[in-house]
Amino acid sequence: MRTAYSVETVRAAERELMARLPEGALMQRAAAGLAAACADVLGRVYGSRVVLLVGSGDNGGDALYAGARLARRGAGVSAVLLAPERAHGGGLAALRRAGGRVVGADGGGAEAVVGRADLVVDGIVGIGGTGGLRPNAVPLADAVERSRAVVVAVDLPSGVDADTGEVRGRALRADLTVTFGTHKPGLLVDPAREYAGSVRLVDIGLELPASAELEALQHADVARMLPVPAAESDKYRRGVVGIAAGSARYPGAAVLAVAGALRGGAGAVRYVGPAGQAVIARFPETLVSDGGPKHAGRVQSWVVGPGAGDDAATVAEVLAAEVPVLIDADGLRLAEASAVRARRAPTVMTPHAGEAAALLGVEREEVEGGRLAAVRELAGRYGATVLLKGSTTLIASAGGAAVRVNPTGTSWLATAGSGDVLSGLAGSLLAAGLPAVDAASAAAYLHGLAGRFAADGAPAGAHDVAEEIAGAWRSVVRA
Ligand SMILES: NC(=O)C1=CN([C@@H]2O[C@H](COP(=O)(O)OP(=O)(O)OC[C@H]3O[C@@H](n4cnc5c(N)ncnc54)[C@H](O)[C@@H]3O)[C@@H](O)[C@H]2O)[C@@H](O)CC1
Numbered sequence: 001m002r003t004a005y006s007v008e009t010v011r012a013a014e015r016e017l018m019a020r021l022p023e024g025a026l027m028q029r030a031a032a033g034l035a036a037a038c039a040d041v042l043g044r045v046y047g048s049r050v051v052l053l054v055g056s057g058d059n060g061g062d063a064l065y066a067g068a069r070l071a072r073r074g075a076g077v078s079a080v081l082l083a084p085e086r087a088h089g090g091g092l093a094a095l096r097r098a099g100g101r102v103v104g105a106d107g108g109g110a111e112a113v114v115g116r117a118d119l120v121v122d123g124i125v126g127i128g129g130t131g132g133l134r135p136n137a138v139p140l141a142d143a144v145e146r147s148r149a150v151v152v153a154v155d156l157p158s159g160v161d162a163d164t165g166e167v168r169g170r171a172l173r174a175d176l177t178v179t180f181g182t183h184k185p186g187l188l189v190d191p192a193r194e195y196a197g198s199v200r201l202v203d204i205g206l207e208l209p210a211s212a213e214l215e216a217l218q219h220a221d222v223a224r225m226l227p228v229p230a231a232e233s234d235k236y237r238r239g240v241v242g243i244a245a246g247s248a249r250y251p252g253a254a255v256l257a258v259a260g261a262l263r264g265g266a267g268a269v270r271y272v273g274p275a276g277q278a279v280i281a282r283f284p285e286t287l288v289s290d291g292g293p294k295h296a297g298r299v300q301s302w303v304v305g306p307g308a309g310d311d312a313a314t315v316a317e318v319l320a321a322e323v324p325v326l327i328d329a330d331g332l333r334l335a336e337a338s339a340v341r342a343r344r345a346p347t348v349m350t351p352h353a354g355e356a357a358a359l360l361g362v363e364r365e366e367v368e369g370g371r372l373a374a375v376r377e378l379a380g381r382y383g384a385t386v387l388l389k390g391s392t393t394l395i396a397s398a399g400g401a402a403v404r405v406n407p408t409g410t411s412w413l414a415t416a417g418s419g420d421v422l423s424g425l426a427g428s429l430l431a432a433g434l435p436a437v438d439a440a441s442a443a444a445y446l447h448g449l450a451g452r453f454a455a456d457g458a459p460a461g462a463h464d465v466a467e468e469i470a471g472a473w474r475s476v477v478r479a
């Protein structure tokens, strides 16, 4: 499991560690890791041209000490000081001793130096930052974008919010971010994540609390969650998932939700709704019934909403069931908030940004810019597990535990019907007995992986994604 901690937690852990170490030791650990990463990126350090962008805090200090290490190995290192009077004194002295030089940020000289650089080290601001880049950093950011230099960000790309992943104003785009002690939420959540490039974690010895702000599952975590049928399992013990989806207008949504459900580990899939013929034609193993959810027979979970049109009665009927329920798509619009909150069995809601915005009564941009806040708010409001779809899908539970961020997404998943497959898959895992947050996050993980397999560099349809779920499952459990 990869974890991320808030700035407040990182600062507390740093204070505790610093009290036990000689002064400056922590910064030396950070700078050593940073210099090693820069050397890897450069390949050949001797003779390379390195430019440090140095702000007013310890983030700039890290850059200066790392620059000194590179200068000692023969790199030509120039430091551009954005706040010369507040630049880290010890770091500056170390760089000068190692033969590095200092360039003023004003007057165009710095931009010319950036233009000739092989490597730019972004030490403008780290976890002490607020808001986007300050005006005097913007011409430099432009010069960095124009240059062919590789950009390595120190701890965080400057200008992004460490805790929320928000980007308010301009930020520097890095090819690699070298982060210290732990990931910060902003390195895993869009839009900030996109600015970070790949991320390398340097251990500086921080001792962090057991519960993180954010968790990203990995293969082994998902493998432990997935159901394994026991020898005595029959289809009912493996769980039956009910799918109440599709309409005369959108029969395909029902077919795709069933496609996802059949690959999610439940022993059987029941379908109720007007698309029974389309479902059975494609998946003869489905148990199709004509009545509403109440008359469908026993299920261990329900999925309601994909392609449901305006059938509010079915949504209400499903919400009254005393088994886990997943609400998606039209169901999110049709569900009474009070009925969701009144439920005692787990509820999972799976909105995309537009649906989340409608539920919260805000603009879509607000959700997209502040995804972490939005998913937490929705989970709290509805007393539900909320899976917010997007390029970094987030899963929050109502109790306020760590938010999960799905690491397997691909932009090819932004295709019609892909969400229907996900809802069926997650509903099936719920029926198999997974806790709501595990069902949602394991489903997102497999779905993302299946999307990558299906796309493999080219567009794929939602049914292709469904067909790759088995392959994704195998790759997870065999890893
Ligand atoms: N505290 C520690 O033990 C360690 C800290 N380390 C480094 O220290 C950093 C934190 O240092 P600081 O607390 O000094 O904070 P930063 O260096 O992140 O920035 C704080 C300074 O930047 C200014 N600032 C705030 N927002 C800005 C913006 N948008 N644009 C430009 N300037 C802005 C502030 O006025 C303040 O002077 C970490 O990110 C990490 O790089 C590492 O050396 C590891 C050890």
Ligand SMILES: [K+]
Pocket: 059, 122, 123, 124, 125, 126, 153, 154, 155, 156, 157, 158
């Ligand atoms: K930085």
